Structures are given as C-alpha cells and as structure tokens.
Amino acid sequence: MAYSELLKNFENIRGYLRDFYVFGFKSRGDFSQKSGRSYDDERRRVESWLGGHIGTRQTPDGKNVFLRIDSRAYRKNPLFRVWQTAAFTDGDITLHFILFDILNDPELSFTLSEITERVDGYLAEFPSTHTPDASTVRKKLGEYINAGLILAEKRGRALYYRRAPECRAGGRDAAAFFSEVAPCGVIGSFLPDVVDGGGDGNGDGIFTFKHHYITGTLDSGIMCELLSAMHEKRDVTVSSRPSRSKKTYSDKVTPLRIFISAGGGREYLLAYDINSRRVLPFRLDNIISADAGEVCPDFDARRAILDRMLPHIWGVDTQGSARLEHVSFTVYHRDDEEHIPARLEREKRCGSVERLDKNHTRFEADVYDANELFPFIRTFICRITKLEFSDKRKDAKFRRDLEAMYALYGLDGEGDGESEKGKEGKGGGEA
DSSP: OOOOSOBSOHHHHHHHIIIIIISOOOBGGGOOSSOHHHHHHHHHHHHHHHGGGEEEEEETTEEEEEEOOOTTTOSSOGGGGGGGOBOOOHHHHHHHHHHHHHTOSTTOOEEHHHHHHHHHHHHTTOTTSOOOOHHHHHHHHHHHHHTTSEEEEEETTEEEEEEOOOOOOOOHHHHHHHHHHSTTTHHHHHHHHHHHTOOOSOSSOSOOOSSOOOGGGGGHHHHHHHHHHHHHTEEEEEEEOOTTOOOOEEEEEEEEEEEEOTTTOOEEEEEEETTTTEEEEEEGGGEEEEEEEEEOTTHHHHHHHHHHHGGGOSSSOOTTTOOOEEEEEEEEOOTTOTHHHHHHHHTOTTSEEEEEETTEEEEEEEESOGGGGHHHHHTTTTTEEEEEESSHHHHHHHHHHHHHHHHHTTOOSSOTTOOTGGGSOOSTTOO
16 A cells, blocks of 8 residues: 555544654654554654654664754644645545535525436546445535535425535634634634645744643644533543553543643643542543533533632642642742742632731642642742641652752752741741
8 A cells, every 4th residue: 555644543643743753752662552664654644744843862772753843933833734634535525526616606505416416417527437326425415514614404305505605714813823822723723824825834923932832733633522522511431541551441521621731731621520420630632532422411510510629729630529638838038029929929829828927928728639739839949938738648748859859969958058047947847
C-alpha cells in the first residue's frame, strides 16, 4: 500500500504526537504498540505536516524526536494542520461536489429520489464510475444536515433537501483570536484559513502570545464530544489510558464542566462517576474516546453538586468529595514589598487573605486536597513564618520535601537564605 499523508483514524496520530513529539522522551525502540514500520509511517506523516518544527536529540537509548515550536514566534498554532488531513475515498469527494452543485441555489429544494436521479445524470458520462445508490446519498445528506450545511423540510410524506444559507462571517481578527485562545479553537482557525489561504502561522496577524498552550489542539475532538454531551445533558462512556499505563479504563460518567489550567494549559473534565457516585477529574489528553449515551434526567442535580464543591477546589482534585482540609500560612514582607500581599490577594483562588499587621499577611483555605497547594506555598519559601495543615500527613510530606531540597543544595535545613523574620520559631507548626 502506498504511503499517504492522509489519516483514517485521528486517535493513532494523536497518540504519536503526544508521546513522541510533545513529551519528546521516547525513541523508536520504545515504541511497542505496533511495528517499527508503522512508527516510521506515522513519523513521516508528522514530518510532512510539521517539518519545520521537528527536532531530534541523541540519547544513550536512541534518537528522540520532538516538536520544537517557539510559541512566541508563531501567531497561528501549527498543530491545526493535523485536523486538515482526514482521508477520503474517490466516491466521497465525487459525491460531495456533485451534491453541492445540485443544491447550489438555496432557493431550490429536491427530494431524495430527485437528487439521486440527478447524481446518476452527472455520472452517466463516466461509464467506469460506480453510481451511488439512494441509501448512500441519504447517508451523505444526513452528514451534511448534522453539520448545518444542508436543511431538510418535511412536506406531506416527502422530505425535501436544500442548501443552507451562507453566513458571511466578519470579524477576521476576532476569529483569529478565538482560534488561538478558546477551547476547540481549531474550529475558528478554518475561517482565517479561507481568508488568508492558510500559511505557516507566522503571518501578519495582530496577536502575539507570551503563553501559548498549543498542544490542547490534539484533544479538540474529545473536547467537542464532551461539550456536545453537556449541551444535550447526556451521560458519556469515557475510555482513558492514564500516563505510564498500558491499561485502558472505561467509565460511565455525567460530564459536568471543563477546567483549563491558567498556569500550564492542561485540560480536565470534571464528571460525576455513576459507579462510585463521586465527582472525579479526568485529564483530556488521557481520554481516548467519549461516546455519548442516553439523556441524563439528573444532569442539573449532579452539576449542582459540583457547583457547591467549587469554593473548595484549588485545582481539579476533589478527593472523591471527602472531608475538607484546612491550610494556613503567614508570610513576612518588608515595608517596600506591598507586591507580596497584592500577589496573595490576586492568586488566592478559593482561599482568603487577611492582613495581620504592616509586615505580615495570612492566607487560609479549606480545600479537598491540600497537595494541590504545595507548588503555590513553595513560592513563598523564606517568607513563611508560620505554616499549618489540618492533615498532619500533608504537613509531614511538605516538610520532608523541604528537607530534601535543603539536602540537594547542601544546606543545613535551619533557614539558610531566609529573611530574619523567617527564622523565628522552627517548631510547633512554624516553618
């Protein structure tokens, strides 16, 4: 079979792009799902689409291939190209153009039998061409109805088809901005493509992004399925494969909301797990498929459960709706460091901030999982004068991490590098 750049199954290339190009830590020898030849075919496909963005690194285990994209230099996400590579048959593309020629005028409408007869007339000039039957034409028309390209109207017993009116989309800059920052932005990317003729993403657009999280594009298909299910209030069967796992898990859930990290761009589904009856997070890049099921009569009630939990969710972890954990820490700041309490106020999320005196400010939060606050708390090391966790295991874990850092840098763990105020009291819940 001849090598082709086009794809029949997007999930295959999504896996390659994620494992080999986004993470960039696997070599050809680490690829074990299929044959080495399959890996080479997929690698050639990616290089044909993103050749200017491919880098390699030689390691003791072999050559690693990875994506090398400086998001500050590109005003259009190059990964949008992978959504323009769907395979099609000769019959598909032939029928596509014939149908839209027949239905070119939005004022005219035809029955299925009339359309099929006209299709036969087009193909009569090509004796060797396979003529599609009425069932094939009906199925293709159904696809275009779902896509909003064709309208169907019942008149008596007959169903009439006509072209949907064209929408002249304005706001070129708005579409360009949407395509880069919104979930499923690839949808908006097609409009600038029509106007600008595609391009390599380094054109004359007016937007430049300092933090440009482009890899979520690979999960846009899953995102779209989940958003559609939420809109229709349906349950979904989610098949997922967590990182570093070869096992695929299947969960029947009610999708409730999509969370997107402002810090790293990672996307999560928060869903009501029907089996465990708990609200749980699912990483979108771990989800292989999301198949919509029946309408859920309890959808609004289950979303209300999540909404009540939101004031106590720091990131996405709910710990299965377990009891809350209290976290509190106090930081010292000099007279000329008003940016410190201002930052606490700006980044407090579901926590609260209290100014104790001119030089001390306290942060408090009641959350489902205090582990999620560790990175935030660590950014105030050397300023923290008091630190408390209601869960003593979390307290011990945080302090062990701190001691490991001291050991890594050859420090004695007694406050080296801390401010004078930060050295007050090392025991009894103080750091």
